[in-house]
Amino acid sequence: MFPSELLSFLRTAERVAVLTGAGVSAESGVPTFRDAQTGLWASYDPAQLATPDAFRRNPALVWDWYAYRRALIAAARPNPAHYALAEMEALFPDFSLITQNIDALHRAAGSRAIIELHGNIRRVKCAECGKTASAWDDSREKPPRCEHCGGLLRPDVVWFGESLPPDALQRAMEAAERAQVFFSIGTSAVVEPAASLPRMARRKGALLVEINPEATPITPLADYALRGKAGEILPALLEAMTRRQSLRK
């Protein structure tokens, strides 16, 4: 099923980086931005809710929208793609899992070498002082206030028009630059700067592997474009990679 050159390359590679996007969580039923616009929220445009401006105008509305999305995500469980990636971490001495997802499902599946480019919906941060927290009480005031400075708490995610966390971006770029193999999985590869990472890795000589049921703007650069669902391809690839040589004869 997989090209033997790809498998032998993977069996000897030491430095691997992976970029994941919404497609990896699709099989867990995590709704994308658009899918989350149902019921009460159907008339709101996500681009109008996930912005610093929206939060300034109506912090309670934005807080409620994220509480709704957080509840949808809380019901989701990791899928075979998340578990396969967690297992891959143990196979390579230098492995980085760069994700654009805010759902924390990679961590739930056991991955540890995670670089969260767009934040994490399970954390909040103070809109004033930037301190983060993973527990809060919004039973009295919405949004609740920062216990350090009294500023309003907001989800610790990257909104439209905001910069990515500089440390995460820096680590992601370094991982892309030193990778011998770079996987781009379940991402439309259009949102910058994440979309530049596969290009950067390719330029530095990495083998670029895409896993996606559809073509994306980086498909023409990919050495291997594996068409299909991440939850099916990744476990099969892991199995093929780790199968004992003798069994392959």
Ligand code: APR
């Ligand atoms: N397996 C693999 N890929 C899949 C699957 C699947 N089962 N299902 C869908 N896909 C692919 C789609 O073909 C598409 O290319 O996942 C990609 C999802 O693309 P987007 O929805 O654009 O998600 P992503 O690339 O993560 O978006 C980047 O944009 O919405 C903002 O900040 C948000 O982090 C997000 C960023």
